[in-house]
Structures are given as structure tokens and as C-alpha cells.
Amino acid sequence: MTPRLDWRVSKVVDVRDETPRARTLVLEVPEWPGHRAGQHVDIRLVAEDGYQAQRSYSIASAPENPSVELTIERLAEGEVSPYLSDVLRPGDGLEVRGPIGGYFVWSTAQAGPLLLVAGGSGIVPLMAMLRHRTRADETRRAETPTRLLYSARTWDDVIYKEELKQLGADAEVHLTLTRDAPADWNGFRRRVDRAMLQEVGWPASELPNVYVCGPTPFTESVATLLVELGHAPAMVRTERFGPTG
């Protein structure tokens, strides 16, 4: 049983710039019941005239972390994201409810290889999974060998760069830059395709748990390719997001 989902006023305790367009909000949510890696929260903004705007944002922090971290990518035309990414400051309040969702979640209790495929800010819920795994003991980590394939437009758009670099010791991290890459870039330079998934992913015969998150067209194309490569549709969990701003 899960308790009724009420709106709570969280407090912004810190903000961190991740990229020129993405910022992490660290929230303290009163009576936060804890979350699972991959879950999201709803955010509600209410204007003085009563007009409300509501959005969903994935949780980036590990379940082991008592605060709730959201990484917001600013969409220029957006109604909510510019407020969250430019205006909110430590000490401000923000209405949230959650955690929400149980389909797109992973825990180290799910033994077996793990493949994470991110498009753009689709990295956020997958980062919660990676952070969760990092905090597990050595046995659990050995039971869940992990590979991440992360597609971003440019090097500047890559979120959590430093942390991903450190993860490299314990999980395989592969980046692909689709629009523009630094001159000395030795990663992939194209959209995720069948050959890339074959090269980077686990063979379907190893029955990996697969999580794909990104914009709808990205997520659907990757999921289709994975099923063509022999992965059971039920093993390929997807979360699509759109530019709600």
C-alpha cells in the first residue's frame, strides 16, 4: 500500500549548474517517504490569479540520498522550466508531490546485466539508477554489471560529466555526440543506431534489464532496435518525455 499522494511544499536547499542549459535543484521535502531509482515527482506552480501549471520531473538522486534532486533542462519557450532553472533560489518553496511511478524503476535487487540508454536529459532517471548502484556493496555491483549509452547533442550538453567520468571505473560509460564534437573527441559521433547498440549493449542472450529514456522519437527508435536485436519487449522499459517546458 502507498499513502495518498498529497502536495507538499518543499524547500530548495541548493542549486547546481550542470550545463549552460541544465540546473539541479536540491529539495528538502517534508515527510518524504523515500523513492526508488527511476521515479518522478509532479511540480505545481500557482500564479497569483490561480492559474496552475503542472509538470513531471524525474528524480536524479539516489534513493539513499535523503534529499530529492531534480535536474531541469531549460526550454526557452517553456512556461515552467525557465522559472525552475533561472528564478528559484535556495530558501524558496516549491510544491511537489511524489514519488510517482513503479514501472520505470530499477534496484540492485534485480540481478543481471543492466543497459541504460539515455537521450538528452533522459539521463536524469538513469543517473538515479547509477547513483543507487554506486552505493551498493561489492557483491550487488558484481551481480549488476552496467553499461550506459548516453546520446547528447554537443559536449556542452552532457550532464553529470565529472560523475560519469568517475563512474567509468565501475561501469562502462559510452557517449555519443550527435551535432558537434570537440576536435579530440574519440567517442561516437552519430545518432544511436543498431550497430552502436550491438557494439555497446549486452547480447540479448544475457537477458539484460534495459532502460531507455529520452524524447519520444529517440526512445521509440532505440526500443524498436533493441527488440530487433532479440531483447524481449518486457525487458526493455521505456520512459518518453516531451518538451513540456
Add this chain to the structure above:
Amino acid sequence: MRLDGNAAGGMLRDLFTLDATTADATCAGCGGVRPIGALPAYASDMGIILRCPSCDVAILRVARTPGRLRVDFSGVSFLTIPE
């Protein structure tokens, strides 16, 4: 905007005490069984429509109007929700 059933999680928690995104929904149109979280969804500010990816039936429609939550479940013939 096209998303998936995960995006309906918050609204569905207004209806169910359990998390419905993990629930298996049987499509009233074709009998296909899929988790709510995996269904294609069309979302707007007002609400969300979940569709069957096989036969395109509207499995579930939820809309919020002032003071009312409106729900059409006619596209679901059976729902199994894990406790």
C-alpha cells in the same frame, strides 16, 4: 504531445491508492495485455489519453476540469494492480 503511461502516474494516483503504472491493463478492443506505464499516451494540460499500441483503442482517458476529475475506463476490460 505523445508520451507514455508513466506520465499518467500522478493523475492515476488521484484515483487509486496503489501505483497504477505497474498495473496490467487488458485492452477492451483487442484483448492485448500491457502495463499502463508502457502504453503510448497523448497528454495535454487538461489530461491524458492512453492508447492500445496494437489496435489504437483509447484504453483510458483522464481529464481534469475545474473541481472534477473525469475518467473514461471503457477501453479497459480488466486491470490487475500489484499490491
